[in-house]
Amino acid sequence: MKKFLLSLLALILFISPTLAIDVIKLATTTSTDNSGLLAKLLPPFESRYGARVDVIAVGTGKAIKLGENGDVDVVLVHARTAEDKFVANGFGINRRDVMYNDFVILGPQNDPAGVRSAKTAAEALEKIATKKAVFISRGDDSGTDKKEKELWQAANITPSGSWYNAVGQGMGATMQIANEKQSYTLADRATYLAYMNKIDSKIVFAGEDSLFNPYGVIAVNPARHKKSNYMGAMALIAWLTSVDGQKIIKDFQINSQPLFIPVAIK
Amino acid sequence: MNYISQSAAKAFELIASFDPDVYFIVWTSIKLATTSALLATLAGVPLGLFLAIKNIKGKRIIATLLNTLMAVPTVVVGLLVYSFLTRQALLGSWGLLFTPSAIIIGQFILACPIITAMVFSTAQGNNKHILKTAYGLGANHYQAIKTLLWEIKTPLLAALMAGFGRVIGEVGISMILGGNIYRVTRTMTTAIALETSKGEFSLALALGFVLLLIALTINGCVQYFSYQAEK
Structure with missing residues (x-):
């Protein structure tokens, strides 16, 4: 019985997520995920920073709600009015334009x-x-x-x-x-x-x-949710709006048609 | 039709070529379901035994309650656990939402009533005499329970398997509490839902096939253990 309990404990420890690496929770829309953009955009960031981005792909409304509740660290969404409200109410900070399409x-x-x-x-x-x-x-x-x-x-x-x-x-x-x-x-x-x-x-x-369909990225306000991974969120925002990140967005094409137009660097 | 047969062929190719994505998802599902089922057994066995052995009032009500809990939709369990785990809530500071642990909690709640009910009915049914005999032979309380557990080991295994079978195929809890995160909380069922919505039938079919195989194995085991127990 003791042996069984010990092995069970070992199993649970084995299964619980490793805490050593930095996990950034990103709530985003199904469009960025279903289109395959994030699969191109995130791996270089993850290897560069030794971080892991957990993508929760939901609608923009739900993504912003998750941000308000502090269940995620950063949101990448497309609904300017709702985004502005999110920032104005103090839930999000440091909004940046990332890209657009239509x-x-x-x-x-x-x-x-x-x-x-x-x-x-x-x-x-x-x-x-x-x-x-x-x-x-x-x-x-x-x-x-x-x-x-x-x-x-x-x-x-x-x-x-x-x-x-x-x-x-x-x-x-x-x-x-x-x-x-x-x-x-x-x-x-x-x-x-x-x-x-x-x-x-x-x-x-x-x-x-x-x-017109602009996408913005917003960090969850650490003053509102102390446990949020603010540094991770800002690193991700920096990556999305960096020269390299914007180039990946620009080069992401299907049938030689661009899916998104980068807009962070004008 | 051609499209479906192509997807099916691709599905078998994915399984046969040990596609890392397919196997990672299968492995995630199995380890989450195993943990939840084992934890539920750990809680359900003592609970079931307690209910069966002790002479408490309202056993029928408890049995009805257990049967009701066995039929609770997975999305309701997901919703309830979500409302405890979101940052705004009671246990929010633990930061468990959208982690494998959150799925384990939900699946534990799902499997517990099944295992408890199965242990309850087994221990209730024909095993009172085991305790009596054990006490008659001079066993103490601990030894008597141990004897009982040993005698009903096959139905216990069947209960564990039934719990596992219930959680491995559920989608509501994994989706709501896990968030379907690639390589973290994406299980076979949530992956099937996602891939179908993406129109990628091959991966969905491959996972569906593995899931069917697991269900077949589990039910075979349950049948076998139940048969052994009756003998």
Whole structure:
């Protein structure tokens, strides 16, 4: 019995995470993770600093909540209004611009609502709503979801009814649902490019100022959460906005199309 | 259909070529589930024995309660533990959320009722006479319990296996408490959910296949031990 207990104790010790290396908890959006950017961007940082970045990929809303609660050390998100509020309320400090891309409206090849002829994003959504063409919404308070709500508001439409489906899932899953159901959705360009070869949905509207999609990185305020890994967070922010980090972002392409445009160094 | 068969072929390739990602994820799942199941056994066996041996009132209510707990959805366990572990909460200063330890806590809570219930029913059913005989032969309390434990060792193993089987296949706790962190808290089930959402079916299928194999092994073991116990 004693032997058993000892071996059990050994097992538990063996399993508990090593504390020797610096662990930085990063809450970020599904777009940066699902697109494969972080898999390129983080390993060089980790080996250079002997640190480990634990990525928790959730929607922007959830990521900011995790930051507010002090469950993570740093957030990389895309919803400027929510980010500013996060900083203004004292939860986050040292916000830096990292990169940007844009949102696109995806739809089936045959475009039943005729969105391709729309002049503005608001008009595009109007066409979808009038036709009651099926629209798949993230519905998860993510950056993309916030942007979508903003666009509906700009079009003076309160989307509801059986044609409007909020699925509450990440960008990748949402695009796949839209693809399977031959319906419309709003996506960020990076995740779309990463999924382009797996789905039949096409870009039916893009290229308007209102679809601009900037990403910011913010450290969790150590004055608010004393146990947060502030040094680690700042090292990561420095890396993302460094010449080397920005170059990795710039060189990250799929089908020779860039997913994100670096913007930290102007 | 072609796409699926291609993914399946790639899945077997991943398993056969000992793909490091696949095996790391499998290993993470197994070590977390093993730890939780062993800890749950450690707590569940004494608890089950206590309930079975002691003459306490309301045994039926306790049995009902245990059965209810056995059916609690994993996401509810995840949610409850989350609300204790987030930094704002009671145990927040421990910094356990999104670590393997958090998953172990959740899985422990999931497995405990199953193991307790199984030990309870075994010890309750046909083993009172073992204690009586042991006392009759002049054993002290400690020796009597030891004899009982030895006599019911096969159902105990079956209980451990059942606990393991319950936690290895759960996804709610691992996702909510672990956060699906690559190479840290990504288990077979959370990886399957993620890879499916990414449209990468091969890795998901490979892991699904391993998971099925484990389930088969576990159930085979439980069947075997139960059969041994009945003999």
